[in-house]
Amino acid sequence: MDRILIIEDDSLIREELETLLSNQGYTAASVTDFRDVARQVREISPDLILLDISLPGQDGYQLCTAIRSFSAVPILFLTGRDTAMDELQALTLGGDDYVSKPYNIPVLLARIGLLLRRRTPAGAQPCPVEHRGVRLDTLAGTLSKGGRDIDLTRTELKIMYLLFRHPGEIVPRADIIEYLWDNEIHTDDNTLSVNVMRLREKLRALGEEDFIQTRRGMGYQI
């Protein structure tokens, strides 16, 4: 489990960031006492630091220099200031990346993931997954049942992946669309319907008639 340390003086943002990161499966800790932050960092020894620039006492730049003197932990600057100078300073002082407020949350999570992966090579994703006899192989991009494979397009694969992650639950259409957006597929409502229709046809070819159910006004369910 990756430990992420949040150094941010606004308490609401700090708490919500903690919630966000715990929801994503990280262990989040945060600094609440801004005296001698460097020592706290040394004690906690996190895998990643989210660092705000405007802090009481030492500012983020100084803190970054201080942390760099004893640790090579990835540091991601989060800040409201976003002039070219700020960015340059953040990166030259040993910061690894830079995200400006207001954050775009998927981008923030993607950057965090990237920095952590750079540090520790990720293990293989839990894959393939199986539900009611149908196997989804995300690496090969196929659906299979009884030894028969069917290739999926990128969009179809993403939709199936999301449904397989929530077996038995109703996944709202808005969630699916949002998930696709996070994965750089810009989908509207019609495109989603068309894709689900095509998925149903492919599943029918595998002999699964009602694998994906439509919950009218709510979403889809497997």
Next chain:
Amino acid sequence: MNIRFSDYIDDIKGVLLVCFSAALFFTLILAAFGMGTARLALLWICFCLILFPTLICCWRRKRNRLSYLGDVLDGLDSKYLLAEIADAPDSALEEFYFRLLRTALKSMTDEVAASRRQTREYQEFLEQWVHEIKLPVTGIQLLCENNKTEVTRKILAQTQRIGQDVEKVLFYARLGAAEKDCLIREISLRDCVMDVLARNRQLLMESGASIHTEHPSHTVRSDSRWLAFLLTQLISNSLKYRGDRAPVLDIASREAEGCVELSVTDNGLGIRPSELPRIFDKGFVGSNGRGAGSAGATGMGLYLCAGLCQRLGIGIAAESDWNRSTSVRLYFSDTPCKEGQ
């Protein structure tokens, strides 16, 4: 631009009048004492021979002095320093004028300095304020993200709009120093477009937009933040003036005439041909902006874009099929290639 002889005569006509009336007076007296006409004529010729060369001489001196002052003025970058730079005046009258000029210019420069300081303070306050307002906006975004419901999705879309408008203020405040505040790098248009779309996804999703971004694959040398700002403005315009149809956005890049062209095309209301030449003007609000359902058009968005493009050396041009589509194109080049308007 200089003084003509006739103007000079006009200026000193009082003195000339006195001269001639005195000459006439003495002619009459001499005639009364019995001097002959031939002698009087000789005296008059002598008088004129002295007077006119002197006049011409004086006029030329004045003209030279004025053309010297004109040259000094043309050669100066800061024209208000004229009185300090020019040679010392040679007449008491000019000396007096110089003093007046100096006092007037001094008071003007003081005024300008005060107003400049005021502008700078205002700008600093604005930037400060923008950074402060970003905190609660970030807080709202995180809150909504952590508590996803139908309502918070809508709130998120609205905060994205606030974010866009706040950005607009910030970039307007910084526009004057855009050259100083930029990091020109090799950037991928695809990454930049994807980033902008992700930043505004809630708005785009809510409007049901379908987006085609198959082609932006080129790299250009520019500043990514300013470019992102430009694209955000263009996209937000496309959404604002979409009409009744579901918006379809096509963002594509291609190589054309030695530069890379990035175009944002929508299927919205379009721009009337008569209004097209004015859309980049400050404060221009066309019939679309005044129409129902698009309240709050300020005529600033495209003006900011055009100003920014000029500073970054990007060409910008718009074309439109009224009621069908609008396409705004950006031209990137290492050497200025196409001045669009």
